[in-house]
Amino acid sequence: MSPPTHHETLLALQNVTIDLGKRTFGPFTLSVKAGERIAVLGPSGAGKSTLLKLLARELTPADGQATFCQRHLKEWSLADLSHRRAILPQSHEVAFGLPVELVIGLGRVARTFDPDITNIVRQAAELACAGHLLERRFDTLSGGEKARVQMARVFAQLWDVEKGLLLVDEPLAALDPGLQFSLMDAIYTFAAQRGHAILAILHDINQALQGFERLIFIKDGSMTGDYTSQQITIPLLEALYEVSLISAVSDSGEFIVAPSKAQKSF
Amino acid sequence: MSASTNVMPFASRLTAGLIHRPALFLWVTLIICIWVAAWAGAVNVMPADWLALLQAGDDQPLTGGAYVLWNLRLPRILFAALIGAALGLSGALTQGLFRNPLADPGLLGVTSGAACAAALTIVLLANSDIHIPISLRYWILPVTAFAGAIGVCFLLDTVARWLTADSIAGLLLTGIALNALATAVIGLCTYLATDEQLRSLTFWTLGSLAGASWPLMLALLALLLAAVWYVRRLVNEMNALALGEATAAHVGVNVRHLRARVITLVALLCGFAVAWCGMIGFIGLVAPHIVRLVIGPDQRRLAPLSMLVGAIILLVADTAARTVAIPAEIPVGIFTALLGAPFFLVLLAGIRKGT
Amino acid sequence: MSELNKHMHDVESSPTRRKFLLQVGALAAAACLPQTWVWAAESQKKTARRIVSIGGGLTEIIYALGAHNELVGVDTTSLYPEAATKLPSVGYARTLSSEGILALAPNHVLATEDAGPPAVLRQINAAGVPVTVLPANDKFEGVLDRVTRIGALIDRPSQASQLVEKMKTDWQKVREPIIARKTPAPRVLFVLSHSPSQIMVGGKGSSAEAMMHYVGAQNAVQGFNGFKPLTPESVIAAQPDIVLFTDQGLEVVGGIDGALKLPGLAQTPAGQKRRIASLEAMFMLGFGPRLPQAVAALDNALLKAMNG
Numbered sequence: 001m002s003p004p005t006h007h008e009t010l011l012a013l014q015n016v017t018i019d020l021g022k023r024t025f026g027p028f029t030l031s032v033k034a035g036e037r038i039a040v041l042g043p044s045g046a047g048k049s050t051l052l053k054l055l056a057r058e059l060t061p062a063d064g065q066a067t068f069c070q071r072h073l074k075e076w077s078l079a080d081l082s083h084r085r086a087i088l089p090q091s092h093e094v095a096f097g098l099p100v101e102l103v104i105g106l107g108r109v110a111r112t113f114d115p116d117i118t119n120i121v122r123q124a125a126e127l128a129c130a131g132h133l134l135e136r137r138f139d140t141l142s143g144g145e146k147a148r149v150q151m152a153r154v155f156a157q158l159w160d161v162e163k164g165l166l167l168v169d170e171p172l173a174a175l176d177p178g179l180q181f182s183l184m185d186a187i188y189t190f191a192a193q194r195g196h197a198i199l200a201i202l203h204d205i206n207q208a209l210q211g212f213e214r215l216i217f218i219k220d221g222s223m224t225g226d227y228t229s230q231q232i233t234i235p236l237l238e239a240l241y242e243v244s245l246i247s248a249v250s251d252s253g254e255f256i257v258a259p260s261k262a263q264k265s266f
Numbered sequence: 267m268s269a270s271t272n273v274m275p276f277a278s279r280l281t282a283g284l285i286h287r288p289a290l291f292l293w294v295t296l297i298i299c300i301w302v303a304a305w306a307g308a309v310n311v312m313p314a315d316w317l318a319l320l321q322a323g324d325d326q327p328l329t330g331g332a333y334v335l336w337n338l339r340l341p342r343i344l345f346a347a348l349i350g351a352a353l354g355l356s357g358a359l360t361q362g363l364f365r366n367p368l369a370d371p372g373l374l375g376v377t378s379g380a381a382c383a384a385a386l387t388i389v390l391l392a393n394s395d396i397h398i399p400i401s402l403r404y405w406i407l408p409v410t411a412f413a414g415a416i417g418v419c420f421l422l423d424t425v426a427r428w429l430t431a432d433s434i435a436g437l438l439l440t441g442i443a444l445n446a447l448a449t450a451v452i453g454l455c456t457y458l459a460t461d462e463q464l465r466s467l468t469f470w471t472l473g474s475l476a477g478a479s480w481p482l483m484l485a486l487l488a489l490l491l492a493a494v495w496y497v498r499r500l501v502n503e504m505n506a507l508a509l510g511e512a513t514a515a516h517v518g519v520n521v522r523h524l525r526a527r528v529i530t531l532v533a534l535l536c537g538f539a540v541a542w543c544g545m546i547g548f549i550g551l552v553a554p555h556i557v558r559l560v561i562g563p564d565q566r567r568l569a570p571l572s573m574l575v576g577a578i579i580l581l582v583a584d585t586a587a588r589t590v591a592i593p594a595e596i597p598v599g600i601f602t603a604l605l606g607a608p609f610f611l612v613l614l615a616g617i618r619k620g621t
Numbered sequence: 622m623s624e625l626n627k628h629m630h631d632v633e634s635s636p637t638r639r640k641f642l643l644q645v646g647a648l649a650a651a652a653c654l655p656q657t658w659v660w661a662a663e664s665q666k667k668t669a670r671r672i673v674s675i676g677g678g679l680t681e682i683i684y685a686l687g688a689h690n691e692l693v694g695v696d697t698t699s700l701y702p703e704a705a706t707k708l709p710s711v712g713y714a715r716t717l718s719s720e721g722i723l724a725l726a727p728n729h730v731l732a733t734e735d736a737g738p739p740a741v742l743r744q745i746n747a748a749g750v751p752v753t754v755l756p757a758n759d760k761f762e763g764v765l766d767r768v769t770r771i772g773a774l775i776d777r778p779s780q781a782s783q784l785v786e787k788m789k790t791d792w793q794k795v796r797e798p799i800i801a802r803k804t805p806a807p808r809v810l811f812v813l814s815h816s817p818s819q820i821m822v823g824g825k826g827s828s829a830e831a832m833m834h835y836v837g838a839q840n841a842v843q844g845f846n847g848f849k850p851l852t853p854e855s856v857i858a859a860q861p862d863i864v865l866f867t868d869q870g871l872e873v874v875g876g877i878d879g880a881l882k883l884p885g886l887a888q889t890p891a892g893q894k895r896r897i898a899s900l901e902a903m904f905m906l907g908f909g910p911r912l913p914q915a916v917a918a919l920d921n922a923l924l925k926a927m928n929g
Binding site for chain 2: 694697709710711712713715716717718719720721722723724725734735737738739740741743744747748846847848849
């Protein structure tokens with residue numbers, strides 16, 4: 001699989017707003033190109049998950065236009081959409097304790113003819129460091145193992161397509177740093193090989209700065225910024241989270257940010 | 267102590283048989299049960315009667331044991347197995363839809379809907395002056411009960427969709443409310459009913475397979491075959507539903523359509539069973555449970571095996587119901603629980619020992 | 622009563638009864654051999670009539686007509702005469718089994734309207750065994766009508782008319798003093814069953830009310846038809862002079878002392894004066910050939926209760 005060379009637009013939002021109860025989110029204007037890595041940052045309750053649900057088509061826009069591969073998002077059938085777009089959810093509970101192999105295979109449930117599924121499930125599991133879990137029941141797994149299996153399911157879903165979209169909702173927040181690192185790496189590799197775009201909601205500013213080339217800021221229900229990672233400055237981040245931050249540069253040249261006790265007024 | 271050592275090998279042998287070749291094991295068990303049930307009954311049936319069945323023509327009416335065998339016993343045995351299968355499948359589908367192993371087809375309003383319609387028919391029809399020909403009277407109760415089962419199912423689906431968007435938890439809650447409402451209507455009808463009407467209502471609610479006949483059996487067989495063919499295409503999506511409604515949609519399952527299809531299937535299968543046999547509880551709940559205990563929750567195997575287990579439980583229970591107190595008959599519902607519950611416990615014991 | 626006791630005696634010692642038992646035994650034995658199995662319908666003409674009776678009142682009539690040796694099965698409500706309880710039981714009248722009844726090889730099934738499920742009655746009929754459902758008419762005339770009809774059905778018209786005549790004479794004897802009586806009619810509350818919070822009583826048109834009218838009493842409950850639950854408040858409002866139980870019901874509640882503890886009863890005239898009466902259920906409400914005796918017994922019981 002060779003990496004794609006030209007960057008076409010996968011997803012485009014044009015002044016999209018969402019009504020959720022009494023609250024209105026948006027307008028969001030944003031486009032995602034194949035192969036891009038975008039992190040969505042913002043304080044809790046700002047509307048990050050709402051944006052993700054809009055992109056996942058769980059919520060319908062109240063106004064504006066949302067298109068995926070040049071077609072209106074609402075015109076897509078769920079099955080067709082699932083061939084091009086996968087979502088790694090924040091929570092990963094599965095009822096009944098299905099076998100792990102089946103859970104991973106369910107990523108491909110919308111394909112009517114799928115002769116290679118066993119092979120794909122196994123490869124996807126291995127990429128997500130879950131190859132040794134295939135024989136287990138999902139409800140006997142630890143939190144970290146469940147996360148790996150869900151990731152393998154998402155990999156299986158977009159295994160044999162190119163230029164898809166991977167939506168990630170901070171799935172790794174509860175895992176230990178080593179596992180976070182290796183799983184993020186697996187996601188980057190998987191997406192890079194196939195030209196998939198990644199749009200991830202993240203809490204960890206450092207992870208966003210290190211792994212993503214573009215950062216979108218969400219605050220109080222609307223987009224407040226769309227920057228490349230080079231454009232990010234400490235004041236921008238401080239304004240977003242309304243905390244004081246300090247920064248340092250690591251031995252290997254990486255930019256590291258951490259909250260500081262000093263009070264500032266915004 | 268010796269009793270427990272006897273139970274354990276039986277339990278583990280049972281589970282071992284179920285685990286390794288479950289479908290084969292259950293088919294063989296079912297066929298043995300049918301064979302035994304065909305010989306058991308108040309009237310003694312002889313090999314000669316079986317021969318008489320094969321030789322009988324239009325000019326030679328069946329008599330004695332052959333008559334009972336052909337007109338009463340065989341249709342009833344097969345009907346019991348099919349009703350059990352229908353209830354087992356309904357249970358597997360309902361539990362899959364609600365993602366809850368404790369869900370029962372009754373949650374979808376099938377039972378209360380049928381009972382409500384039956385009660386209303388008995389009380390209102392008797393108090394109105396509508397004259398129904400004798401030949402139709404026999405059909406009126408099952409047909410209205412069937413309509414009631416399906417009607418309440420779809421009413422529930424519509425109301426739940428309207429009140430709680432497409433959430434399945436909302437369906438469950440609306441179901442509880444609607445079931446309570448139906449129970450109130452049944453209670454009111456029971457209160458208003460005369461002794462004669464109460465009697466009709468009792469016949470209907472007691473639950474019995476005595477009404478079995480060949481046409482009914484064939485109608486149910488056709489319905490069940492159609493359902494099986496249809497379910498084959500749904501089982502993968504039912505599995506995906508275990509991931510949660512949102513995730514199921516992400517992997518391409520149209521949860522709204524799936525839900526409508528499952529509700530339709532359960533309404534038809536369970537509605538048929540309730541309308542013709544009254545209330546036969548427990549099978550819809552325990553048959554899928556037994557299967558899940560032994561071979562796991564994969565709907566691709568759960569659905570067909572639940573049918574087999576349901577068929578076996580109801581057949582054994584009905585055979586017991588009609589033979590234990592010969593020449594009297596005991597309500598079958600007593601035996602479904604009496605046989606199903608210990609069997610379930612033995613399996614639990616076997617599983618516990620196995621792990 | 623003596624008439625029926627005599628019947629009971631007959632049953633125990635009758636040679637036909639023994640012959641019948643032998644027949645059943647022979648049938649059971651024969652059934653084990655395929656070639657000797659005989660289906661009753663084939664030999665209907667040759668063998669004796671075989672009746673299954675579903676309904677205690679009908680069974681009593683059959684015994685009173687001296688046709689007890691033709692009975693091959695009864696339901697669980699056939700408790701009188703006691704010999705009837707020794708016959709094969711086809712179970713609860715509402716959950717009959719077609720195969721179970723056919724296995725008794727009857728050539729006639731007599732049933733009250735309580736019998737069912739309807740599908741089973743249809744199947745028995747379809748198997749060539751006529752099923753006659755006799756309407757429930759809880760009146761003296763209804764009982765006479767049933768006696769006549771059953772007499773005709775089982776070829777005992779003369780015995781039936783004798784029984785009818787005898788019942789009419791008894792009836793006259795029992796009813797005359799009641800009609801002539803000048804005392805005001807007592808208000809009677811009939812309690813069929815009870816729960817800790819409510820009691821189930823006989824309203825208008827119930828069989829219990831018919832019995833009250835026959836003994837010159839009036840039903841204390843007039844608000845509804847049939848048997849329905851009554852709140853404690855309504856029990857007090859009904860102001861019964863006497864509370865009537867079945868023997869079985871009174872026993873379950875714990876006798877007269879227990880009855881007085883039922884909700885509301887203590888505040889009624891009946892409760893304050895401990896006027897509680899009871900009769901055996903099937904005797905009082907069975908509407909069989911013992912009806913005149915039952916009316917006499919009820920009259921006695923009520924008079925005794927009124928006069929302490």
